[in-house]
Amino acid sequence: MPSKIIPIVMCGGAGTRLWPVSRDTMPKQFISLFGGASTFQRAIKLLSDAEVFAPAIVITNVEYRFTVQEQLQACGVSAQIVLEPVRRDSAAAVAAATELALARDPAALVGVFAADHVVQNGTLFVETCRQAGLVAQQGRIVTIGIPPTAPATGYGYIRPGEEIGDGARQIAAFVEKPDAARAAQYLLDGYFWNSGNFIFDAATMRTELGTFEPDVLTPVSEAVAKAEPDLDFLRLEATAFSRAKTISIDYAVMERTQKAAVVAGNFGWSDVGGWSAVWDLSEKDADGNAIEGRGYVLNGANNLVRSEDALVAVIGLDDIAVISTRDAVLVTPREQSDKVKQMVALITAHGESEAGAHREIQRPWGKYLSVDMGARYQVKRITVKPGGVLSLQKHYHRAEHWVVVRGTAEVTRNDETIIVHETESIYLPIGCVHRMANPGKIPLELIEVQVGSYLGEDDIVRLQDIYKRV
Known part of the structure; x- marks a missing residue:
């Protein structure tokens, strides 16, 4: 031994x-x-x-x-x-x-x-x-x-x-x-x-x-x-x-x-080296279709259909892969799925952020999903794990509105600490020092509306952070 x-x-x-x-x-x-x-x-x-x-x-x-x-x-x-x-x-x-x-x-x-x-x-x-x-x-x-x-x-x-x-x-x-x-x-x-x-x-x-x-x-x-x-x-x-x-x-x-x-x-x-390998390893129906999420196939066989969010319908096609996420869709014959890497290189060369970044981003305290974005606004859905604490931070170019839809938020805003309950909201003006924490035992969910002249993630000035990201 x-x-x-x-x-x-x-x-x-x-x-x-x-x-x-x-x-x-x-x-x-x-x-x-x-x-x-x-x-x-x-x-x-x-x-x-x-x-x-x-x-x-x-x-x-x-x-x-x-x-x-x-x-x-x-x-x-x-x-x-x-x-x-x-x-x-x-x-x-x-x-x-x-x-x-x-x-x-x-x-x-x-x-x-x-x-x-x-x-x-x-x-x-x-x-x-x-x-x-x-x-x-x-x-x-x-x-x-x-x-x-x-x-x-x-x-x-x-x-x-x-x-x-x-x-x-x-x-x-x-x-x-x-x-x-x-x-x-x-x-x-x-x-x-x-x-x-x-x-x-x-x-x-x-x-x-x-x-x-x-x-x-x-x-x-x-x-x-x-x-x-x-x-x-x-x-x-x-x-x-x-x-x-x-x-x-x-x-x-x-x-x-x-x-x-x-x-x-x-x-x-x-080595799960492509979508064809995922089809090989997946459970299939009587027609050889492997479906994950809201997918339907009519008069088709040996397809891989995967959807995170949208409903995907496939009619009269065989041996294809349809992969749908919140912000991108891939359609390819399964036998050509080894060319996905080349497609990503093409998308990257055209400056498309979807080549490397998801709309839902994981953070040590939870995650956020970008729901909508315009010239001077962005809407996010934020989830904070029980005990999760965002960094103490400020922004130079945007104000934020937080609306709690589930759980309870403990919000620091400059020198005050405010408890925000479900259905309640709080406004954070440009430049204010703020932090959010989830003191409860269930996930905290809120809608964040950002308004300002610049909404990039690099307009976060971290002052303190329990996860040592300062």
Whole structure:
């Protein structure tokens, strides 16, 4: 039986392949794609098996820290949350995880897992990790390879070599994403898909990083040594971390080390790399239609229809994806859903804010939804969690009206503190110092009407903030 594996969950990416649902402000790992838990929550629950895994470390960035914390609390799992000050690709994240694990245990085993993948057989996944841990204890860096079910061109491949025991094989080569003909040959030749999940002896990984990429290991080690607590998070030191070379762990170590091995993962795996993959994993009706939300299909088959708000009706079409959010709609043949990333680039080039930002924005105290906006006004629906407190702030260019529609607000306005009940309102003139809190036990909901010459979020001058955003 190997030592317990310290799971590292990589949770900082902002993928666009599931746009318009996944955007920079709320990427796919935090979204409920199949009803219920997000893919991050699914992953963290799988990695909570105390017989195989030690308490997890989640590596994310500053923007997502409160979302990670909230989703961990919602599924009842504790984990250390580590904040990267800048994005430096996966090698730097693995280096940080290695240093943190060695600080816990000089003989630590580490598992690196993506937050946005889906596993269908959790029991077999945990057993595969336990098996990989046995191999990793021998000083190996073990990748979990997925036996391919189709000649996919969207994955990298692994050519397995000689058997080395405990169900593992040496890695003869990592292969870049192939064309269709080559992928078909790889399928016949027994290659694996490269899942990007791997388990290793931390001391071995540190040695290999130091050998191949000291420009990653040295600054990251310094950033970990100088890391400081920030509320419930550990913030890596920014100056040192920023010096780390930007490179993936595959290029930095996995394709160069002589200590790589692969074990087969037969647990049903998907990286949920596009809307076609979401259709594959979703429950379907008798005609093969997968519908989430207010969607209807007439005389059509094998469609994916997903709507957050509007009613979506599809007539006489097959094999398409219709994805409707509050502010954007995507329509594409499912077989071309891999081009969504290109579409997002096109939308971004035209300056459309919907490329990266949702209308509903999460905050540590709750969330707000932009309902309507004009030349000199904006209307928001704001929800404040019980105990949530907005920052003490002021604005130079706008006044605000707050109307409470549910719960009770405790409002600071200059030198006064006012309790505002349901159906009551309060006016905040330009320049006044104000703050809102929810002292109650139910969510506080209110309508905010902003009026002024400039309504951008950067017209918030924070004076105090319990979440340290000043």
